[in-house]
Amino acid sequence: MELTNSYPAYNYLNEPKGLKSWLLTVDHKRIGVLYLICISIFFLLGGIFALLIRTELLHPGADMMTADTYNQMFTLHGAIMIFLFIIPSIPAALGNFILPLMIGAKDVAFPRLNLASWYVFVGGALFALYSILTSAVDTGWTFYTPYSTDSTTSVISMTFGVFILGFSSIFTGLNFIVTVHKLRVPGLTWFKLPLMVWALYATAIIQVLATPVLAITLLLLILEKAFGIGIFDPKMGGDPVLYQHFFWFYSHPAVYIMILPGMGIISELISVFSRRKIFGYTTIAFSSLAIALVSFLVWGHHMFTSGQSELSTMIFSFLTFFVAIPSAVKVFNWTTTLYKGSIILTTPMLYAFSFLILFTIGGLTGIFLGALTVDVHLHDTYFVVAHFHYVMVGGTVMAFLGGLHFWWPKMFGVMYNKLWSKIAVILIFIGFNMTFMSQFIMGSQGMPRRYFTYMDQFQPLHGFSSVGAYIMGLGLFITMFYLLASFKSRRPAGANPWGALTLDWQTTSPPHPHNFESTPKITHGPYDFDQIAIEDLPEDPENGVYVKEEKEKIKA
Amino acid sequence: MDTTGTFLLPPSASTMAGETDALFYFLYYLSIFFFILITGGVVVFAIKFRRKKGDISTTKGPSHNTVLETAWIVVPLILVMIIFVWGFKGFMKQSVVPKDAMEIKVTAQKWFWSFSYPDGTSTANELVVPAGKPIKLLMSSQDVIHSFFVPSFRLKRDVLPNRYTVTWFEALRPGDNILFCAEYCGTKHSEMLGKIKVVSDREFKEWLDTNANAGADMNPADYGAKLYTSRGCVTCHSVDGSTGNGPSFLGVFGHEVALKGGTTIVADENYIRESILNPQSKVVAGFQPIMPTYQGLLKDRDVDALVAYIKSLGEK
Numbered sequence A: 001m002e003l004t005n006s007y008p009a010y011n012y013l014n015e016p017k018g019l020k021s022w023l024l025t026v027d028h029k030r031i032g033v034l035y036l037i038c039i040s041i042f043f044l045l046g047g048i049f050a051l052l053i054r055t056e057l058l059h060p061g062a063d064m065m066t067a068d069t070y071n072q073m074f075t076l077h078g079a080i081m082i083f084l085f086i087i088p089s090i091p092a093a094l095g096n097f098i099l100p101l102m103i104g105a106k107d108v109a110f111p112r113l114n115l116a117s118w119y120v121f122v123g124g125a126l127f128a129l130y131s132i133l134t135s136a137v138d139t140g141w142t143f144y145t146p147y148s149t150d151s152t153t154s155v156i157s158m159t160f161g162v163f164i165l166g167f168s169s170i171f172t173g174l175n176f177i178v179t180v181h182k183l184r185v186p187g188l189t190w191f192k193l194p195l196m197v198w199a200l201y202a203t204a205i206i207q208v209l210a211t212p213v214l215a216i217t218l219l220l221l222i223l224e225k226a227f228g229i230g231i232f233d234p235k236m237g238g239d240p241v242l243y244q245h246f247f248w249f250y251s252h253p254a255v256y257i258m259i260l261p262g263m264g265i266i267s268e269l270i271s272v273f274s275r276r277k278i279f280g281y282t283t284i285a286f287s288s289l290a291i292a293l294v295s296f297l298v299w300g301h302h303m304f305t306s307g308q309s310e311l312s313t314m315i316f317s318f319l320t321f322f323v324a325i326p327s328a329v330k331v332f333n334w335t336t337t338l339y340k341g342s343i344i345l346t347t348p349m350l351y352a353f354s355f356l357i358l359f360t361i362g363g364l365t366g367i368f369l370g371a372l373t374v375d376v377h378l379h380d381t382y383f384v385v386a387h388f389h390y391v392m393v394g395g396t397v398m399a400f401l402g403g404l405h406f407w408w409p410k411m412f413g414v415m416y417n418k419l420w421s422k423i424a425v426i427l428i429f430i431g432f433n434m435t436f437m438s439q440f441i442m443g444s445q446g447m448p449r450r451y452f453t454y455m456d457q458f459q460p461l462h463g464f465s466s467v468g469a470y471i472m473g474l475g476l477f478i479t480m481f482y483l484l485a486s487f488k489s490r491r492p493a494g495a496n497p498w499g500a501l502t503l504d505w506q507t508t509s510p511p512h513p514h515n516f517e518s519t520p521k522i523t524h525g526p527y528d529f530d531q532i533a534i535e536d537l538p539e540d541p542e543n544g545v546y547v548k549e550e551k552e553k554i555k556a
Numbered sequence B: 001m002d003t004t005g006t007f008l009l010p011p012s013a014s015t016m017a018g019e020t021d022a023l024f025y026f027l028y029y030l031s032i033f034f035f036i037l038i039t040g041g042v043v044v045f046a047i048k049f050r051r052k053k054g055d056i057s058t059t060k061g062p063s064h065n066t067v068l069e070t071a072w073i074v075v076p077l078i079l080v081m082i083i084f085v086w087g088f089k090g091f092m093k094q095s096v097v098p099k100d101a102m103e104i105k106v107t108a109q110k111w112f113w114s115f116s117y118p119d120g121t122s123t124a125n126e127l128v129v130p131a132g133k134p135i136k137l138l139m140s141s142q143d144v145i146h147s148f149f150v151p152s153f154r155l156k157r158d159v160l161p162n163r164y165t166v167t168w169f170e171a172l173r174p175g176d177n178i179l180f181c182a183e184y185c186g187t188k189h190s191e192m193l194g195k196i197k198v199v200s201d202r203e204f205k206e207w208l209d210t211n212a213n214a215g216a217d218m219n220p221a222d223y224g225a226k227l228y229t230s231r232g233c234v235t236c237h238s239v240d241g242s243t244g245n246g247p248s249f250l251g252v253f254g255h256e257v258a259l260k261g262g263t264t265i266v267a268d269e270n271y272i273r274e275s276i277l278n279p280q281s282k283v284v285a286g287f288q289p290i291m292p293t294y295q296g297l298l299k300d301r302d303v304d305a306l307v308a309y310i311k312s313l314g315e316k
């Protein structure tokens, strides 16, 4: 590899120049960055709602807002975090950037469709924001009927916003499927693909197959509200439980749209930072596909207490346990990969460890909820709230942050502050556990979710949980600051600071506008650390050995 | 209230609770085992195989192991199948109502619970039941979806607007149990609480008897005042002139009321009666038609008493 480790003068960030060149770009890297900017804003917004919720819950009764405002807060927190942050976070932001690089392609298969997906995303997001500003929805992010049919808040514009967002997700999914099939560099066979690519591919399949169902469901809801066509509302002869079936038919697979790409990132991080061939490559790859398929058959586990027939309840419970197995297998594989490795505790690796521990807790508590009698007790309590935050935040968000720190030097060519990044990951880990571990206990004690006020006996745990949320919030704010500061200090990261073997690291950081200056060659598998010793491996990657002399150059 | 709960679970006060708790604790210890296995693995490996300074040699750990990989598919599979059967068996027990169960009708509405007994007695937000007797609940909602959740019974069942849902329980011993609404239903979702008061068989019979004659020894307006709180009117109507979800009762009777659509009407006994039993027929101007109907939930005598009470507030 004769790649320059300096900051390349000619790269996708500065060529071509101007705002217009960004807004009309068809470069997957730039579109990824555009997405990254949007989702970061929404993450901040959803996070602020979360902090407001936790502050209100410090004490029973009204502290700073009315019950109706509170109901809007938790709805907006959920809707923004899910539809505007987590779902697009890894595939559309990081995935867009990294997928073509990982397979040695110049771009995705349909670059214009890719840009369209971003504009559709912005359009849907604007609709959602408009609805928040007029009269924010109070239905919960699930929009359950007949509550949502009756609600006088702006359910129509919010659901229409989500409806539009769905198309952006479908466009991205379609693009990824075709890209993986058609644009792999010669020699890169399916079983030489990085596991991140497998994960994005499995995710794309779910995006394309499940999202239309959400679109139809929300459209039916809008028709019912706007034109009084009875579909879900019993007052008009509809069936409210039918809505739940439709909704979860999308939203359970959507859980895997959120977690699968995160699992992809973890596979990369664990292997690179233990300098070790990943354990059980094929099992991990196929378990992604298995999850994608089985995830379509378990939606009824959200409805064990809804009065659906005993037979369907039994089948859904049974299948739910099946979908747990591939996830468990992955966790075992990752842990075993550490064995006899040569482990480097970089910030991305600390995020990977956080993921392993938190996702394990999230998965194990999922088993509680799949067991019928236990679910009857725990359903719709804080136990469920804690469970899905362990999966979505402990899983997906940790993976996202890990991936962001991993590819940040590739995306922007600069390295962030090593010390602050470690302080932040530790604060986030501690704060997160304080926030949600306490909620498991409240939940199993019977504290129902979506409660504006609560019985005094829960106050200590609620208080503890809120303090945890502040600590976690602090960690995330620190992250925001040192990441932005990295643009100012401009410590060049080098082409391959982590010594990774996948193709995305075989170009400059930030990459050339066309990704690679010449078509990359496949000389080894993505994780062949057992065959290749990287000689120019930085001693301390986050401090960048190349840094000193290069820094002078860049300032000149 | 019962304080026999543990750190993780509330008191167990129904025949179902024991079985649910056994499975809960099985899962709990199983989880702790796997948690220690994984976290321990991560921590130990991270320490033991930490990279030495300057080490750039290749690593030679195994990249697969068929025995191990089969084991960690098969063992969890067996475990989850055990859990599945265990949970399912309990669930079936919960679904099959014993034949001799006493049937009580549960009506949920924003934001309170009403219960009506076979003999016509009815209560709001308080369900009184005998210990050691199976109780069948036939539940429906007047508006949106609610959920009947009694943590100490490990019991939860959604209450739907368009159909009946059925569940049952048998309380173990006398005592009070809290009832929550577990399905989000709007403004006062978190205040839609009730009490399940479990009493001995004898006390229960006595309670039914006194209830059948409730109010007989009181003057109607006083009895109406009692019903005003116990039947949930208080959640929407004030008696001090302040407007809540519905108009205040103060100074209504005998005065003109403006109705939606522009007409007016003088509030007399018939109007009040109709407003209670068929609230949607004449809606007061400036209010949403959210008042639930009390048709079938109030006895004739109760309606009379409420009318008398509202009348007494009108004259003031």
Ligand SMILES: [Cu+2]
Residues within 6 Å of the ligand: A251, A252, A255, A298, A299, A301, A302
């Ligand atoms: Cu699900």
Ligand SMILES: [Cu+2]
Residues within 6 Å of the ligand: B146, B147, B181, B182, B183, B184, B185, B186, B188, B189, B190, B192
């Ligand atoms: Cu409720």
